Amino acid sequence: MRTWPSPHVPTVPGRGGQVWLIDPETHVAVVSADGPVATMYVCGITPYDATHLGHAATYIAFDLLHRAWLDAGLAVHYASNVTDIDDPLLERAAAIGVDWEQLATEQTALFAEDMTALGVLAPHTYLGAVETIPLVAEAVARLLEMGLAYRLPLEEGAGAADPSLGDVYADISTDPHFGAVAGLSHDETVALFAERGGDPRRPGKRDPLDPALWRRERPGEPSWDGGVLGRGRPGWHIECTVIAAHALGSSFDVQGGGRDLCFPHHEMSTAHARALGDTGARLQMHTGMVGYKGEKMSKSLGNLVLVSELRADGVDPMAIRLAVLAHHYREDWEWDHAVLAEAERRLSRWRSALSGVGGPDPGSTVTAIRAAMAQDLDAPAALRAVDCWADAALSAGGDVIGAPGVLSRALDAILGIRV
Numbered sequence: 001m002r003t004w005p006s007p008h009v010p011t012v013p014g015r016g017g018q019v020w021l022i023d024p025e026t027h028v029a030v031v032s033a034d035g036p037v038a039t040m041y042v043c044g045i046t047p048y049d050a051t052h053l054g055h056a057a058t059y060i061a062f063d064l065l066h067r068a069w070l071d072a073g074l075a076v077h078y079a080s081n082v083t084d085i086d087d088p089l090l091e092r093a094a095a096i097g098v099d100w101e102q103l104a105t106e107q108t109a110l111f112a113e114d115m116t117a118l119g120v121l122a123p124h125t126y127l128g129a130v131e132t133i134p135l136v137a138e139a140v141a142r143l144l145e146m147g148l149a150y151r152l153p154l155e156e157g158a159g160a161a162d163p164s165l166g167d168v169y170a171d172i173s174t175d176p177h178f179g180a181v182a183g184l185s186h187d188e189t190v191a192l193f194a195e196r197g198g199d200p201r202r203p204g205k206r207d208p209l210d211p212a213l214w215r216r217e218r219p220g221e222p223s224w225d226g227g228v229l230g231r232g233r234p235g236w237h238i239e240c241t242v243i244a245a246h247a248l249g250s251s252f253d254v255q256g257g258g259r260d261l262c263f264p265h266h267e268m269s270t271a272h273a274r275a276l277g278d279t280g281a282r283l284q285m286h287t288g289m290v291g292y293k294g295e296k297m298s299k300s301l302g303n304l305v306l307v308s309e310l311r312a313d314g315v316d317p318m319a320i321r322l323a324v325l326a327h328h329y330r331e332d333w334e335w336d337h338a339v340l341a342e343a344e345r346r347l348s349r350w351r352s353a354l355s356g357v358g359g360p361d362p363g364s365t366v367t368a369i370r371a372a373m374a375q376d377l378d379a380p381a382a383l384r385a386v387d388c389w390a391d392a393a394l395s396a397g398g399d400v401i402g403a404p405g406v407l408s409r410a411l412d413a414i415l416g417i418r419v
Contacts, residue, residue: 016071047107061329079247125247182263237268255281353390360398
């Protein structure tokens, strides 16, 4: 799968510090990556409604981490995916009367346009679920051979000419560490599983939480050759497990996504990694939820503010990015017109302050930006530091020739803000 073009990252004098993140399991700050290569896997979109502000906030947050690692002198390998075959995509395509492949292609392209506009650095490995089906089928077959997965009988009409093979489910009872990612009780997770795409009530499952690994073909649904699994398509969680291991190896630094992915997606994908003999992510990183009109912004609720629509209305993508950066990545917050208006005012003020030849010494401001990034990606603190420099430049000027250029490059390189 083709990714979008990464923006140029300017060179900034000096170097950022080691980046510490809050571990959601222990609530303690830990080093995000020891280097010299930092690795992260960020769960990608299911392309049936590209990019709402919740998506934007998530990918901007991991873009900050990417940039902070680069500024600290680390090489970075960033991997991501597109879930270009899944039930929600098929359901949306059927509802609007278009081919599912066409919908996936169009929405993936629109997502790439939005990421380009927002200045998000592209993944180095970017794979779709469809193109990795052979890898997933191989992994699921291994889990069956090891006795860590089982087949479940199909309903009448499923499985075409070979219904005896059945769907394949992971057996979570074989994993003593299951539940460590979300830290929730079994009853709590069963309720969440039903809300977030799981099937806890399917008859015959050994445990309500057992996740699907391979879904056999059904009439009217696309399917692929799964070898010993029979024709079908992959489960969601195993897809990310396999792509992350393929791209980054058996162990990597950070796995990330929105907080709603903590369970079941990250819990399940981490459990699958353990079952396959991998370590998986050393650290989980989850972003807060963006609300709109009193509810979490989500495709299922339909209360979406789309980046593409804001851009079509003439909103500067850098104002959108600034509106996101005004909130800490772990914070839940509400999008409204006031949030955007404040970001537009801030961007205009920065641009005015940075338009001259000289200004206040930028050194302490760049240091403050770097310090904020090193402490759990504290973007609001970084923005306040730039506000202070802009206030000084606009009220008192400054005689350091080239100061605006230095600070502009730092904003671009570290915060992804082009002024």
